[in-house]
């Protein structure tokens with residue numbers, strides 16, 4: 001349980017981490033792929049140029065994801081530490097976790113500004129002329145644009161020249177005549193044939209010249225290989241540089257090929273878009289407690305309904321059929337008494353007549369409701385006691401601690417002052433578990449160390465709750481098998497000690513029953529009732545593969561109130577017990 005609860009708590013940290021906006025530098029990396037000036041023969045440029053860039057981008061993204069995942073894990077452990085050592089330490093570790101996470105992101109985020117001279121291969125003055133790959137990668141990693149007047153001549157310019165030479169060799173005459181003095185119109189004349197991408201790039205240049213503000217323009221001299229002589233840069237270089245800059249991306253998206261822009265067609269034309277539309281995510285159907293109850297009891301009900309249906313196929317109701325039905329009902333844990341009630345009612349209504357499986361289910365639901373209705377009672381709190389003491393008992397793992405948490409949430413949510421006592425001194429995890437519930441439900445908590453005397457702790461908690469004027473004190477106890485005499489004697493002692501402070505205490509003794517248990521639950525109630533004076537029941541895990549029939553048998557035999565049912569591990573998964581809902585679910589009758 002503790003694990004399940006802890007998971008729930010830390011999803012916030014994770015969510016919070018997950019919600020961190022993606023580093024804005026990712027977009028500029030992708031841009032060059034889309035905007036590399038295309039006049040280089042297509043078989044040369046894209047395969048060589050894009051692949052390394054794409055790899056780098058994918059690696060970066062992976063690194064970012066990993067860093068985020070790491071950060072998400074750090075935060076929960078910090079919070080978990082909070083539960084153990086107090087808030088001061090938590091804050092510190094949480095801060096550390098946050099710092100680490102920031103640090104990780106800083107490391108992996110692409111740097112928005114060009115690295116200093118010397119750190120950028122092939123761009124330092126006098127550096128080795130880079131390969132074409134390296135050149136393209138460099139450009140992709142250089143987010144800021146530089147006005148065309150500041151474009152390079154040295155170092156990095158070498159790369160441009162290299163590529164220009166290659167392009168010319170490949171038969172492209174497009175850039176041969178591009179010089180700083182050539183106008184855009186003149187350049188256009190030389191471009192034959194001209195590609196769409198050229199045009200798009202030209203548009204980008206034109207738009208950028210007119211309106212786009214340069215995000216970052218490093219001063220001359222800070223751009224390796226671009227310092228002096230920038231005036232003499234070629235149009236080609238200007239084009240490519242613009243294309244590689246973030247601000248040129250919108251231009252590309254606004255191109256005629258942009259599928260998202262709605263074209264206005266002449267009269268007589270219509271557009272159609274056969275691409276599958278993105279469907280909005282279907283709303284997550286929330287399974288309510290009743291559906292979970294039905295699901296949990298489905299095994300019992302479908303088994304029963306199936307057997308009943310086959311029993312009553314083309315058969316008039318006679319003595320033998322009634323006997324077979326009674327056996328079926330007893331096997332379903334409903335108990336002899338309830339089984340006989342059902343067969344008697346059926347016989348009185350339908351003896352000698354045709355009977356369908358639905359008839360039997362309906363009568364069964366009615367009779368089970370009659371058995372359960374008297375025990376489906378609210379848990380009464382006598383708030384004249386300050387506190388009203390609730391002792392929670394039961395066999396190991398039946399859900400005591402979880403149920404205490406759920407009860408505390410309901411009570412403190414209603415404005416009552418609640419104190420919890422960690423009387424399960426056998427299990428360290430149980431103490432921690434209750435502390436977490438106390439924190440979560442804003443309840444006070446009294447606990448002692450592992451192995452401490454549970455009765456002594458209960459006594460002290462009662463005194464403390466009185467001093468603090470708590471409305472309700474809920475005492476957890478260690479789980480114990482009903483046949484362990486020594487442990488049952490300890491439980492008896494707890495009750496006795498509490499009675500010393502108030503003869504009526506404990507005012508309520510709640511026993512939790514695991515709905516998956518079956519017949520053994522009957523005996524559990526029998527013994528705990530005798531030893532600890534159980535005054536009411538809570539059946540847990542009715543959302544699992546429950547054998548809910550046993551609750552009917554217990555109710556018929558012990559007539560103890562059933563206050564709540566547990567339908568899950570969450571804080572809200574405790575519902576008041578409703579006889580008809582439960583009976584319908586077992587009989588498989590629609591509500």
Ligand SMILES: Nc1nc2c(ncn2[C@@H]2O[C@H](COP(=O)(O)OP(=O)(O)OP(=O)(O)O)[C@@H](O)[C@H]2O)c(=O)[nH]1
Pocket residue numbers: 001002004394395396397398399400401402403424427430477478479480540541542543544565566567568569573
């Ligand atoms: N599905 C489901 N699980 C439950 C429910 N109530 C409790 N549990 C789970 O049952 C397990 C045992 O619950 P605990 O509250 O630790 O039981 P306990 O009786 O205090 O256990 P001990 O201290 O060992 O006796 C945990 O994993 C709980 O999350 C319920 O209504 N539905």
